[in-house]
Amino acid sequence: MAGKPKLHYTKGRGKMESIRWLLAAAGVEFEEEFIETKEDLEKLRNDGVLMFQQVPMVEIDGMKMVQTRAILSYIAAKYNLYGKDLKERAWIDMYVEGTTDLMGMIMYLPFQPADTKEKNLALIIERATTRYFPVYEKALKDHGQDYLVGNKLSWADIHLLEAILMTEECKPDVLSAFPLLQAFKGRISNIPTIKKFLQPGSQRKPPTDEKFVAIVRKIFNI
């Protein structure tokens, strides 16, 4: 009997947040076990449950899966969020890699030295508005459909919504030049499972603040 997936990570967003989004969007209930101290991480390592001594780790379908992209690909495929064939999969992969790069920049921002923050934030906004968002705006414009790939909700849509919301936390009006992305945001946010995830009380995690950065540094020794 499979049971609910169980997520092992800190209480923060980090590399686990995209996994939470995808499970939530697929309507899959999941449990979480939080790493709060260095000792919690050591215990997982000593138990031999982390193949490469790292988290995220997700217990799912009898596996102890590690590596964020491996976990995301598995969930996407299992819950029919990965397109209908190889070509749709190719487009979903390309789009997701783009949003991964953008979110990766934002994820590291709180961990960077205070005197580089302003410059890094400016770079994030520049990349978002000149490299990434134009691509998704154009994709939606070219086919005129509601979803990025194959006229059906996929991992690419969920990941893009996550990226949009994270970028808006950096700069609230960052979508001002992207009308189709604004409509996309409204539309995808209203999908029942996603709407639920966006409400207070869900397992969505808040942005990382300075206090949490200190905790993370202690746990991972960074």
Place this chain on the structure above:
Amino acid sequence: MSGKPKLHYCNARGRMETIRWLLAAAGVEFEESFLETKDDLTKLQKDGSLLFQQVPMVEIDGMKMVQSRAIANYIATKYNLYGKDLKERALIDMYVEAIIDLNELLMTHTFQPADKKEQHLATIVDKATNRYFPAFEKVLKDHGQDFLVGNKFSRADVQLLETLLMAEECKSDILAKFPLLQSFKARISNMPTMKKFLSPGSQRKPPLQEKDIPKLMKIFY
């Protein structure tokens, strides 16, 4: 008619090398168009050929694919190097992502400033011999099979071989404590398409040398 895949990148390993390995492993002939100057990159960007203004880009099956993982996933699936079902795919993905992490460490070694090189090498050796190699040695030991997943040749085997060889370029005896990885390396290297790719005259690229770095930097920065 599709024709051969065409790879757009500089004449170096970088983020295109794994794609070269996978195509070669699948026995797929491919062409290459090398970026030599910044103008070459700018031209591709202005053409609208690069979805996110970046290379690698591979023209394949009517698409201009970008993002090395997306390209690798497509090639692996198309040429049956990605397992037989979702669970095998999951294992392959886990192994491949870890291999990519180690690969990134190895790739950045040449770019380290002189005063950081020794410490960086120590980090590579530590991660390789304490984190990654033991995990793969154990996989091979536990199932006793020739290939990492599903008793069949997959991208995981190709990418692990690529990385084992790169690690040995950093430290020639780095596999000393890993007998199963040593025999894995020999076995996979001897497969016909791999043997061909490892022979002189193939499209495999040599290790990056410090003297090549300025030219590369000029293209991208």
